[in-house]
Amino acid sequence: MARLSEHGIRLSSMSPSFLNSNSTSHTWPFSAVAELIDNASDPGVSAKQFWIDVVHETDHLCLSFIDNGSGMTPNKLHKMLSFGFTEKGSGRASQQAIGVYGNGFKSGSMRLGRDALIFTKNGGCQTVGMLSQTYLESIKAQAVIVPIVPFNQQTNILHEGSGKY
Numbered sequence: 001m002a003r004l005s006e007h008g009i010r011l012s013s014m015s016p017s018f019l020n021s022n023s024t025s026h027t028w029p030f031s032a033v034a035e036l037i038d039n040a041s042d043p044g045v046s047a048k049q050f051w052i053d054v055v056h057e058t059d060h061l062c063l064s065f066i067d068n069g070s071g072m073t074p075n076k077l078h079k080m081l082s083f084g085f086t087e088k089g090s091g092r093a094s095q096q097a098i099g100v101y102g103n104g105f106k107s108g109s110m111r112l113g114r115d116a117l118i119f120t121k122n123g124g125c126q127t128v129g130m131l132s133q134t135y136l137e138s139i140k141a142q143a144v145i146v147p148i149v150p151f152n153q154q155t156n157i158l159h160e161g162s163g164k165y
Contacts, residue, residue, distance in 0.1 A: 001156065009021075009029065013143030014143060014144045015143070016085060016136035016137065016140070016141050016142075016143070016144055017100060018144065019106070019110045019124060019131070019136075020110065020133060021109055022101075022103070022106060022110060023108075023111040024111075025042070025103070025107045026107055026108060026111040029112060032107070032108035032109070032111035032112050033052070033108070033112070035104045035105070035107070035108035036105070036108050036109070037065075038064050038104070039104065039105060040065075040067035040069055040145050041073075043100055044070070045067070045069035045070055046069050046070050047067035047068055047069030047070075049067065049068045049165045050066070050067045050068075050069055051064070051067075052064065052065055052066075052067075053066075058112075062113075063112055063113065070122065071120045071121045071122035071123075072122055072127065073122045073123075073125065073127070074125065074127045074148060074150035076122075076131075077118065077120055077127050077129045077148055078148055080105060081106070081118070081129055081131055081146045081148070083103065083106060083107070084103065085146045092093075096161035099139045099158050106131065106132075107153070110131070111133065112132065114131065114132070114133040114134050115130070115131070115132040115134050115135070116130070116132050117132075118130070120132075124152060125150055125151070125152060126150070126151055126152075127144060127148060127149065127150040127151075128148070128149050128150040129147070129149075130147050130148075132144065135147075138147075143161070151157075154156065
C-alpha cells in the first residue's frame with residue numbers, strides 16, 4: 001500500500017538498493033571517515049573530542065565513532081537519517097558547516113559498511129536509530145525503512161511516537 005501525505009498525495013519511496021549506489025559517492029574509505037568526523041565538528045554539535053575504534057562483534061569487524069557533542073533529539077535524528085534534509089547553511093558565515101546536501105552521513109556510513117547503528121543522548125532522552133541494508137534485505141523491503149526508538153533515560157520508558165520513520 002502506498003504511503004500518503006496528510007493531504008492524500010502519494011509519497012515517493014526510495015529503493016533499498018539506493019543505499020549501496022549512494023555510497024559510491026565516496027570513492028575512498030577515508031573520505032567517508034572524514035565525512036563522519038566533519039559531522040561531529042559542525043556548529044551546534046560542539047564535539048571537542050572524537051574517538052574511532054575497531055570492535056569485534058559476533059565475528060564481524062565494526063567501526064565505532066564516538067564524540068562528546070551535544071547529541072540529537074529523536075526529531076533531529078530522524079531528520080539526519082532522512083535523505084536530502086539538512087539544517088546546515090542556516091548558521092553564521094563564520095561557523096558555516098561543510099555539508100549542505102543532507103547526504104553525507106548516509107553515503108559515508110554505507111561506504112564503510114552495510115549497517116549503521118546510531119546511539120545518541122540529548123538531555124534525558126536517549127535514542128537509537130538504524131540504517132541497515134542487512135535489515136532491509138532480510139525483510140524484503142520495497143522502500144528504505146529507518147527504525148528509530150527514543151526512550152527516557154531515567155525511566156527507560158519509550159517516548160510517545162517512537163517507532164519507524
